[in-house]
Amino acid sequence: MTEEHGRLDRGDGVALAWRRIPGRGPGVVFLGGFNSDMTGSKAEDLSAFCAARGQAFLRLDYSGHGASGGRFEDGTIGRWAQDAATAIAALTAGPQVLVGSSMGGWIALLLAVRQPERVAALVGIAAAPDFTARIEALLPAEIQAIIARDGVWHRPSQYGPPYPITRQLLEEGRRHLLLRAAVPITVPIRLLQGQDDPDVPWDTALKIAAAVTGADVQVVLVKDGDHRLSRPQDLALLRRVVGELLGPPLLGRQDGGEAGAVAGVAPPDAQR
Numbered sequence: 001m002t003e004e005h006g007r008l009d010r011g012d013g014v015a016l017a018w019r020r021i022p023g024r025g026p027g028v029v030f031l032g033g034f035n036s037d038m039t040g041s042k043a044e045d046l047s048a049f050c051a052a053r054g055q056a057f058l059r060l061d062y063s064g065h066g067a068s069g070g071r072f073e074d075g076t077i078g079r080w081a082q083d084a085a086t087a088i089a090a091l092t093a094g095p096q097v098l099v100g101s102s103m104g105g106w107i108a109l110l111l112a113v114r115q116p117e118r119v120a121a122l123v124g125i126a127a128a129p130d131f132t133a134r135i136e137a138l139l140p141a142e143i144q145a146i147i148a149r150d151g152v153w154h155r156p157s158q159y160g161p162p163y164p165i166t167r168q169l170l171e172e173g174r175r176h177l178l179l180r181a182a183v184p185i186t187v188p189i190r191l192l193q194g195q196d197d198p199d200v201p202w203d204t205a206l207k208i209a210a211a212v213t214g215a216d217v218q219v220v221l222v223k224d225g226d227h228r229l230s231r232p233q234d235l236a237l238l239r240r241v242v243g244e245l246l247g248p249p250l251l252g253r254q255d256g257g258e259a260g261a262v263a264g265v266a267p268p269d270a271q272r
Helices: 040-052 075-093 101-113 129-136 141-150 167-176 201-212 232-246
Strands: 004-007 016-023 022-033 056-062 096-101 119-125 151-156 160-166 187-196 215-221 263-264
Touching: 004 075, 004 129, 004 160, 016 040, 016 075, 022 040, 022 075, 022 101, 040 056, 040 096, 056 075, 075 101, 075 167, 096 101, 096 232, 119 215, 119 232, 129 167, 141 167, 141 187, 160 167, 187 201, 187 232, 201 215, 215 232
Parallel strands: 022 056, 022 096, 096 119, 119 187, 187 215
Antiparallel strands: 004 016, 016 056, 151 160, 215 263
């Protein structure tokens, strides 16, 4: 199927870049991570997977990310979640399977709480709800002073150039924290988490599983998996999990191949 692409004015002159494959529902929506874009390996792999199945697929860049307009420094969790909601409302129909990577997992959870009628299921890949609070808690006093004085600090990254952590990102993030109370989501949730992830502690997946109110939650721990979970065996696992949530394909057969060495862990009754 031919992939469509375009730019969507979110209502204030900032254009959000998107790519879409038409197909049957429920559609799949890929929500990328902090300072990433929609051309990464997971998004590309899911696009091909959905095209082969005849499944609708949407991906987008939040404002300040990738090909979208706006400044990255002006973004916040609430703003980017609204970007995703705007694109989903304009470019999809019916319930969607949200696949959120890192920060995209936080955004997927927020959308599932706010618009449950638009969410058929949710897949988190190293999902990172409340990561701004974790950043704040780990910042040394001298870095906190820089952010208080300048409004921004450029954090070193192993994935590329340093990226900005702004005061408004941290302050606004406090209004969207999820894991300090029950999270009212009842749709099926699948959480894929590497245990060698240097950015998101692997027990975050267990905390999410404990916090959501629904019973259909599964955590898959990849013992040697990193934060990105973009190796061939990780992508095969993602395809398999998404495919199981979608049901039999319309076109051809896509079983996702072997998932590699993984361990499935049932969520604990109460671990926060």
